[in-house]
Amino acid sequence: MLEIKNLHVIVEEDGTEILKGVNLTVNKGEIHAIMGPNGSGKSTLAKVVAGHPEYEVTEGEILYNGEDILELDPDERAHLGVFLAFQYPVEVPGVTNKILLRESYNTIAESRGREELDPLEFDDYLAKKLELVDQGPEFLDRAVNTGFSGGEKKRNEIFQMAVLEPKLSLLDETDSGLDIDALRIVADGIKKLHGEDDAVVMITHYQRMLNYITPDYVHVMIGGKIVKSGDKDLALQLEEKGYEWLESYASVNGEGK
């Protein structure tokens, strides 16, 4: 589904290189976790896949279902089923969750040749999805992320994911800022949404999210590269030993390669 090959990325404004040759393959039905210390490039990777204009790809490719998507605008990638749950969801004052979701849903439906839902059908559809994040209907009439607590913002991201039914979900630190109960609700939501036709890539600092959702693969990113991949046990090892023992990998496999 997603193939990232030797991806090099700089910040457009000042030319700083953030990603220094990332390789990653994600297949349908899989859950991947990407871990790593602060500043290692995890969030950048997610944003670049979604098409954030702040970054420039200098080398390598991103294939989505075999198709190069680097030239596509963020909305075109969204139409193909790419979804990014933001680490810092953006406030849009005066625009309610419902208005945004109806516009999003129908735009994406149209681009996929799917039927748009009329307002009443859409209300029913939303009501079901709300259960997933344990929110009442008043959540729909609140302005997008405006005045939301950190936890509410993260729930809203998962709610949007539930409504838009993406194929590839990139969850950027969706677990941070959540208390234990909210974490469980969000994690349960993600598990319910995940099926054999879609893939999830979770970016996280902590093992605790992985207690609820078992990843098929765990990758460690250090210094703009994936330095080690493994199964869920790798996450446990990291919890125990930290990242230091892996930093030698970064330098050995780093610049010289």
Added chain:
Amino acid sequence: MSETKLLESMMGEEYKYGFTTDVEYDDFPKGIDEDVIRLLSSIKDEPEWLLDFRLKAFRRWKEMEEPSWFNATYKSPDFENIQYYSSPKDRPEVESLDDIDPKIRETYEKLGIPLEEQKMLAGVAVDAVFDSVSIFTTFKEKLAEAGVIFCSISEAVKKYPELVQKYMGSVVPANDNFYAALNSAVFSDGSFCYVPKDTICPMELSTYFRINNMDSGQFERTLIIAEENSHVSYLEGCTAPMYDQNQLHAAVVELIALDSAEIKYSTIQNWYAGDEDGIGGIFNFVTKRGICKGDNSKISWTQLETGSAVTLKYPSVILKGDNTIGEFYSVAVTNKRQQADTGTKMIHLGKNSKSTIISKGISAGYSNNSYRGQVKISKKADNARNYSQCDSMLIGQTCGAHTFPYIESANPTGQIEHEATTSRVGEDQIFYLQQRGLSEDDAISMIVNGFCKEVLKELPMEFAVEANKLLGIKLEGSVG
């Protein structure tokens, strides 16, 4: 897409109403003196008192200095090079639509303002002003049944002279300011509305202003009187062709609300704004003021200002009666080289008077957008209250937003609240919405509409859709 590119494409948006209509004019020579005013008055067959009104205003105007205290720079109009009266030729008394020059009718159709009553938006009566004169007022009979008078001000001078004489200049005196004085001297036409006691006007009233002639200024006057316990909602819309010289629009609007009356006045202003380099466009220098004369009366201004090269405009309310309410809801959008200095004045004289100011300024391109507002609570206005909220939104790095609030309270029981925010439409906000599937244009439109929501919901239903579209067009950043 980067912000710079976004900006560039936004500035490339076209003005849809910039065409001219080729009609013949009865024109005045350019320039202004007492002879021109006498000629104007005699052509219009005006009574003596009105000629006096004009001449007094003109004499005052000559002594006044052009104001320059606002936050805008431009080359001042050459008052000797303006045509003060311009009327489409061959204009017999218009009894039916067939009497109107088909070219002018076509113009209104192109603008989306068909004058045929059956095609009109349901429940909206229109007075159409083309350059200096009122062309036709629709739905006159239906309004007359309710006792509402809605006609051109020229007609009102003839048919209802006592009303006009009583109220004209009572809210905006002829010597109020430089441009009001000029208007009082040379105003050519405009709309008049009178709503009798205990009457709710059965439909939205609306005036559509169109400047067509290149050299003419437009100096219209609007006078609205709402008698005791009456209610009226009025909307004006404005467009002009694209010319590479500036045209002056100096209007005066006066509103009078008597006991328990309510006037709602909405504006959608989309005069030609000039090109990318700031060449051409309308100077929109208008004086709008209402008085809540009777107790428990209410005046509400709602404006959506999107056009004009320079806008200087402060629709105000004098809260004279007790328990009166004044409201000002404004969205001002500037792009390219546009400059807007706009806001309101709320003058509290009556006890328990309340005012609300909600102003939303959106600047893009190289434009400059200022809010200027005054709230004054006089000694006698016990328990007066004001709430002001002024929010500015910037799109791109080269525009400006400013807020100039003036607050004065001479009564210790007065309560004044002022809030102001400035935000920038950022790449992150646009990216977020694009990630949810919206195109860049739709994302910007959604952000801006959300920002203006509190004001847009005040517009009459029939025009809310048009307003949404207009905002979209004004800030369109076609995907590049």
